[in-house]
Amino acid sequence: MARKLLLENVNVPGIQTFEVYRQKGGYRSVEKALSSMSPEDVVDEVKKSGLRGRGGAGFPTGMKWSFLAKPEGKPRYLICNADESEPGTFKDRYLMTHIPHLLIEGMIVSSFALGAKTSYIYVRGEMMPQIRILERAIAEAKNAGFLGKNILGSGYDLELYVQPGGGAYICGEETALIESLEGKRGNPRIKPPFPAISGVWGCPTVVNNVESIAAIVPIILDGGDEYAKIGIGRSTGTKLISASGNVNKPGIYEIELGLPVEEFIYSDEFCGGIANGKRLKAVVAGGSSVPILPANLILKTVEGNARLMSYESLAEGGFQTGSMMGSGGFIAFDEDQCIVRNTWNFSRFYHHESCGQCSPCREGTGWMEKVLHRLEYGHGKMSDMDLLIDVAKKIEGNTICPLGDAAAWPVASAIRHFRDEFEWHVNHPKDAVERNFGLGNYADSLDKLVEAEN
């Protein structure tokens, strides 16, 4: 069994409380960083670790931190993005519910590294229990002298606040989150300027995912080089995967990056295979925003290599035959699931969550949803697939924030890989509302690649 860095003690009774967490070696990274390291040392360790943002984009955290502008006389802020609302992703909620002090510990070290005197944890509004848990944890940490003025006698002051959001998916986008934190409508800002230059209240700001910040703790304790040894290639460390869908054991798994997808689905240590002895049809590998892949492409790349759970391997093949790591929301579909219905459901979500600021996303998401609804209920036309691809293409890349891309990719990829099923919905409208298409040839092994003749 691979070593767990984040969830090692998650099953210890009472780990939510400060005493137990401290007994299990908690807050050692704060002691280490504040007593023996300079902020630059911490940033260097994070850079060495090769940690990549766990929120979805996979941007190297150390590099993000080093971009932070440090003008004189202006405060800097660290914001933890706990507005987790991607369908299929629930790792941050798990982490905050069961081991909140890990996040607090990571926040203290990260704020110290960035020189932030005030930091925020922006939690999605629906997560009221987690907000209470975090507030209790902050109070406990403050009592113990890990927060507030002059932490551990090092002269470093830090105040940590929990800010509940209003429950909008868009507020997980960093600039929309900043707007929302400022008390405004959660509309994404136009970049540049990036938050590292001008973020919350016009001050330099870093926004990091819950898991990224929690991962700072093992990096500081073991050192960045040690952390970089775990994982594969440029995907270092461990990652929390939220497994859901038709698997035997859905839940949160901490995996070492580089684990083969096949092993993740079928091994008893992880998902334990597809539920009810059915066969795998498709997988959304990183939360609803990433392209969906049929079973044959998720287990093996087109080249015939085994696909691994890593940023590079999941993205291998680009958008033609690959997907993305995203935020680690692993959704498996068995042979009895309808991809058209699922695509419609995803686009319904994006239609509902579009902020309405820029026109392609505001109008296009609703349009795609309506066309997909028509297809799903047997009123579709053959031209609808091309229409959807065209609309998706016109949204993608033309919007202010990545929500437009996130709305376009699942639709475009579903049609790219599951066109047979869409066509079946058009040709068999009566069947389409009564039963599902079934597995089709989506799990068949792929033909060897051949060079195209010119």
Next chain:
Amino acid sequence: MSDKVKVTIDGITIEVEPGISILNAARQIGGDVVPPAMCYYSKLEGSGGKCRTCLVKVSKGSEKDPRPMPKLVASCRTGVMDGMEVQNITSTEVTEARKGIVEMLLINHPLDCPICDQAGECSLQDLSYEHGLSKTRYEFERRTFDKIDIGDKIQLHMTRCILCYRCVYVADQITNNRVHGILGRGDASEISTYIEKAVDNNFSGNVIDVCPVGALTDRTFRFKNRVWFTKPVDAHRDCPACKGKVTLWYKGEEVLRVTGRKDQFGEVEDFICNTCRFETKKTSNWVIEGPRNIVNTSVIASNHYETLKPLPVIETSQVLIDANKVEFDRATKI
């Protein structure tokens, strides 16, 4: 005085002040290379970036960093850099994207131009003539809203709105007690009628001028006439609140409406007060300056204000130029 920077837009190089946007640089060149702008308004701080019609391709970032920008950028909110190369109408990628955006803007638009007071001076109308398809691919019910009266002078017809946020910025920047004016999310978002209270202000009428479509219209002009039947005349008066420089729109002897003076990009030169706009509609209130010059391409200008615009082939010969001028004088005399 800082050094000027060189920008190339569609192969035309121009030297501009550093720090201005690509759109404003293109406007200095003028003509076809100017990207259309539905939401950007140079006089409103923070506007722009929302409608995405002004997207352009930056094929070379700058002299220092010649990498192209990965995505199309909103020209109204992207600053120029020295040596930047921009493609607007010369890039099919841009024109395709723009076509898509116009289509998106129109799918929920009621297309009620025949009964819309804005018709003839509507940016969306111009844009759809230029880039839009003649038929729609959208086969669903369009989103509708109820009409709302904002005070007794302005009407909000939300169904026509393209959510450019210009009126919100007007309200924002002339009063200091409001933060935003949009309710709801996604395609259900609408201009907040709280605007009514927030814009209880002598300058509220300017939301009509900044609206690129017919969502905010002048109730005193409502259904009175089509704009292309009216004659715009520049006039001014001594106004204690604003500069008093306006355009009067005549039909015969009667002033049908008063607006700010709009330039060729549809932006007013100065915001005017409500007294000038709604209360003073007699010729005797004004000092007439002369006919308002309207862009040739505008439907308002048709049959009214021809200007001498010789064809390129004529420009080569002095004889032709003279002959052309005679013809022009004869035509305009009639």
